[in-house]
Amino acid sequence: MGDIIVSFSNWIWGTPILILLLGGGSYFFIHSGFIPFRKMGHAVRLLSGKYDDDLAPGQITSKQALFAAIASTVGLGNISGVAIALNMGGPGAIFWMWVAAFVGMATKFYTCSLAIMYRGHDSAGEVQGGPMYVIDTAMGKKWKFMSYIFCIAGVIGLLAIFQANQLTAVLQAVILEPDTMEETVRNRWIIGVILMLMTAVVILGGIKRIAAVASALVPFMVGIYFFTVLIIVVQYFGDIPEMLKLIFVDAFTGNAVMGGAVGSVIIVGARRAAFSNxxxxxxxxxxxxxxxxxxxxxxxLIAMLGPFIDTVVVCTLTALAILLTGVWETTENDGVKLTLSAFEIGIPGIGKYLLMISVLVFALSTMFTYSYYGHKCMNYLFGADKADYYNYFYLATIVMGAVVSLEVVVSLVDGMYAIMAFPNMIAAIYLAPKVKAASKDYFARIKERNLR
Incomplete structure (x- = not known):
């Protein structure tokens, strides 16, 4: 079964998904008039809350929504995923992660604008947003099958098994250091149960509690990680230009790992960027x-900031730590253990503990938010009265994720992500003219207001 999952993931993440995400994102980037570059300042100003409307339909503020979305994306994909990218695609994969991030900003601008433009209602009458409701509301019944595809893949792909797996690995390596296989297995089960209980306290309180916790965690976790990596970067400051040169050169040669297979480097970078942001x-x-x-x-516009913070800022910090310390060339470690090696070399003695704190906060914040996504998919498929059952299924799979193989976990999640991307991107491309028209109207009104 594991081999089938890995083979399927590798197949679906080939040329079609690359064209869909990078090609579709590039289309949005150009179609919007390069909005990530032109309107970044305006997007940042919107976070002040000056334009918030408490009487508008919805459950949380736009700022809380951004922090909840970042809480789900700024996670182990930024620590473990970057390490996997460097291992599989070499330094050049980081460049393609950056490219994917900027086109991803345009993609989020379109898809999240549509999420407000075409909201729907669940079986309990609550206002809901998301690709499934966009498809239903804007595209009609003949496209409804895409909503079902998206939600079925979401119920599986949005489980927290990857986060549980990698968090368990780092906790074992830093704190427990088991001597035997029996101890390793026992520890994984214990950690899995503890993670399940910690997650349950938050997610059983619904989206308002999840958003409140995310709003508190996100600034803290990005700040502490930035400070920790800065300590490493300062020590190797003189090597930074050489590392940046290596990233750019390898992006177009693939010499470091893939023996000149640039296409493979692009795929690795795009795949890890999609997993990250x-x-x-x-x-x-x-x-x-x-x-x-x-x-x-x-x-x-507010949603557009997510990929920038996640990939351009946080993923680059991880990449610099791994590249500057040289562990990507001198160790056989993979995933979070590779990043752990970089922190141990960069900050001897306490580096691994600082990373452990970051991993713990990153993983938990992701695990809290993913439950909400899966809950919404369950709500759409089976109704609001059945959706809460998903939380118990979700919690049980955290324990499972703590004990299974990394390759199978990553492949299962990647495969489901790819399936979710097809209906979401097809709907966004189909409805892109609606966003373009709304964008022109919005900025015309902003300009008129400023001229008064």
């Missing part, structure tokens, strides 16, 4: 669709 996958529209916002373009 989830642009095009359809998760962020589900939480941004719950914002108390009646301006779709405003929500899209």
């Amino acid at each position: 989830e642009a095009g996958i359809g998760t962020a529209p589900m939480v941004h669709g719950q914002s108390k916002n009646s301006e779709p373009i405003r929500e899209g």
Whole structure:
């Protein structure tokens, strides 16, 4: 079964998904008039809350929605995923992660604008947003099958098994250091149960509690990680230009790992970027669709900041730590253990503990938010009265994720992500003219207001 999952994931993450995410994102990037570059400042100003409308439909503020979306994306994909990218694709994969991030910003602008523009209602009458409701509301019944495909893949792909797996690995390596296989297995079960209980306290309180916790965790976790990596970067400051040169050169040669297979380096970078910032996958529209916002373009602009913070900032920090310390060439470690090696070399003695704190906060924040995404998919498929059952299934799989193989876990999640991307991106491309028209109207009104 594991071999089938890995083979399927490798197949679906070939040329079609690359064209869909990078090609579709590039289309949005150009179609929007390069909005990630032109309107970044305006998007940042919107976070002040000056334009919030408490009377608008929805459950949380736009800022809370952004932090909840970042909580789900700034996670182990930024620590473990970057290490996997460097291992599989070499330094050049980081460049293609950056490219994927900027086109991903345009993608999130479109998909999250649509999440407000075309909201729907669940079986309990609650306002809901997300790709499934966009498809239903804007595209009609003949496209409804895409909503089902998205939600079925979401119920499986949005489990926290990857986070549980990698968090368990780092806790074992840093704190427990088991001597035998029996101890390793026992420890994994114990850690899995503890993680399940910690997650249950938050997710059983619903989206308002999840958003409140995410709003508190996100600034703290990004800040502590930035400070920790800065300590490493300062020590190797003189080597930074050489490492940046290596990233750019290897992006177009693939010499470091793939023996000149540039296409493979691009695929690795795009795949890890999608896993990290989830642009095009359809998760962020589900939480941004719950914002108390009646301006779709405003929500899209705020959502656009997610991939920049996640991939351009946090993933680059991890890449620099791994490249500057040289562990990507001198160790056989993979995933989070490779990043752990970099921190141990960069900050001897306490580096591994600082990383452990970051991993713990990153993983838990992701695990809290993913439960909400899966809950929404369950709600759509089976109704609001059945959706809460998903939380118990989700919690049980955290324990499972703590004890299974990394390759199978990553492949299962990647495969489901790819399936979710197809209906989400097809709907966004189909409805792109609607976003373009709304964007022109929004900025015309902003300009008129400023001229008064």
